[in-house]
Amino acid sequence: MAANSSPSNGAKGMTVIVKTISSWVKMLIFLFGIYIIITGHLTPGGGFAGGVIIAGSYVLLMLAFGREFVEENLPLRWASRFDCIGALLFALVAVLGLILGGSFFVNWLFRQQILPSKALELVSAGTIPLSNIFIGIKVGASLFLIILVLSMFRPAHLRGEKE
Amino acid sequence: MELFIFYALMAFVLIAAFIAVETRNLLSAVICVGAIGFGGSLIFLFLKAPDIAMTQIVVEVLGLVILIRATISRDLTFISGDREFFGMVVSVVILFAIFMAGIGIFRQLPDFGTAVYTRTPEAASQTYVSRGLEETGASNIVTSVILDFRAYDTLGEATVLFASIIGATAILRKKAKKLPEDLDE
Amino acid sequence: MAYAWCFLLFMTGLYCAVVKKNMVKIVLGIIIMEYAVNIFLIMLGYRIGGVAPIVGKGELAGIDKVTSAFVNNCVDPLPQALVLTSIVISLGSLALMIALCIRTYERYGTFDITEIRRLRG
Structure with missing residues (x-):
């Protein structure tokens, strides 16, 4: 968006070097975000940091290739849908605690020993990894949405409606 | 040695804050705020908070993107000078009074390094x-x-x-x- | 000493938000204040020679218990949890403030708040 709005750069996006490097790196950043999310209950990280990293991978694509490229892959309405879906699923986990465990936000999967739960293993800690995943989806989608909305706004002197 | 690096980081953050406040170029101020953020994330690492350090770094990157979006390609990035003189003097005096009162309060806190x-x-x-x-x-x-x-x-x-x-x-x-x-x- | 440093950083941000007349500078002052408060909250829970609040293999005693050495050396996890949410919220509020700034710039053509006051009468 910074490159788009500068008048000297007519083509969409940045130079070939930036495009090549970012197309190599984008999946690595995305995978790192997913890793941070799903091991959030064992190592530093969690839903917040991982969600922001996933949003950062899309922002990298947006800076390198231009906004239209990203909007073909993840349109605005799908980003807002992911946002709502993440928030609703996180609330659903809490309501399931109310139904199955006796109170809101109780860790019902861990209390009732449904899954084998041993410390320091990936499948442990009951609902905490589930909540981490949903929080990650919600935070990533919403931060991507904010930057997309900020870059879609064109001020009047760039739209050509100068008074 | 570790404590020396910690104090050096604190001095770096404070200098970056002063530059960010006083520089006239808006883009330089934004970059100095980025320096405060990254120095702050290193301080979080020294304070044994790796979760916060990781979140601070990635949030700082996105925040810099947002801030540079706001400041780049705007014509008027060189607004210098403060508000009118009398109001500035009054506000600085009030800030100084708040600072002196706050320093007195910090004596009652427990020492740094003993978790409250x-x-x-x-x-x-x-x-x-x-x-x-x-x-x-x-x-x-x-x-x-x-x-x-x-x-x-x-x-x-x-x-x-x-x-x-x-x-x-x-x-x-x-x-x-x-x-x-x-x-x- | 370290607490006073946090307070000095906070006062720097407050000075920037009160005295400057550029809108983006005011936003930057608010961001500096947020940093100062976050670092101060983490400092309240720090203890010298402490370990991060993450249980490793060496700190396990039995199946689900932590060793007493971990309990006696761990830094406070509660301020870290609070600051973790605060950082993400600060990014959202930063986006909101920047949106306001951009909209105001398009409406009035300047970031100068004294000019805006003069224009509106």
Whole structure:
């Protein structure tokens, strides 16, 4: 968006070097975000940091290739849908605690020993990894949405409606 | 040695803050705020908070993108000077008074390096540390606090984030709603 | 000493938000204040020679218990949890403030708040 709005750069996006490097790196950043999310209950990280990293991978694509490229892959309405879906699923986990465990936000999967739960293993800690995943989806989608909305706004002197 | 690096980082952050406040170029000020953020994340690492350090770094990158979006390709990035002289003098005097009063308060706090929660035996953090793994199964105590013991905080955080997105989207609509006096022109 | 440093950083941000007349500078002052408060909250829970609140293999005693050495050395996890949500919220509020600034710039053509006050009468 910074490159788009500068008048000297007519083509969409940045130079070939930036495009090549970012197309190599984008999946690595995305995978790192997913890793941070799903091991959030064992190592530093969690839903917040991982969600922001996933949003950062899309922002990298947006800076390198231009906004239209990203909007073909993840349109605005799908980003807002992911946002709502993440928030609703996180609330659903809490309501399931109310139904199955006796109170809101109780860790019902861990209390009732449904899954084998041993410390320091990936499948442990009951609902905490589930909540981490949903929080990650919600935070990533919403931060991507904010930057997309900020870059879609064109001020009047760039739209050509100068008074 | 470790303490020396810590104090050097603190001095770096403070110098970056002074430059960010006093420089005239807006882009330089934004970059100095980025320097404060990265120095702050290193300080978090020294204070044994790796979760916060990781989150601070990635949030700082996105925040810099947003801030540079606001400042680049704007014509008027060189607004120098402060507000009118009398108001500035009054506000500086008031700030100095607040600072002197605050310094007195900081003497009553416990020394740096003694965690405050160890002074009260019934503190909630004692339970979180000693029984966190047992009651939630998560080995990252911070995650167990966020998503199990105090999950209402996370619910409120999601709500606030949602509200801020709705606000930003409503402010940046394509067609601005006309004010009543604009229709007269 | 370290607490006073946090307070000095906070006062720097407050000075920037009160005295400057550029809108983006005011936003930057608010961001500096947020940093100062976050670092102060983390400092309250720090203890010298402490360990991060993450249980490793060496700190396990039995199946689900932590060793007493971990309990006696761990830094406070509660301020870290609070600051973690605060950082993400600060990014959202930053986006909201920047949206306001951009909209105001398009409406009035300047970031100068004294000019805006003069224009509106």
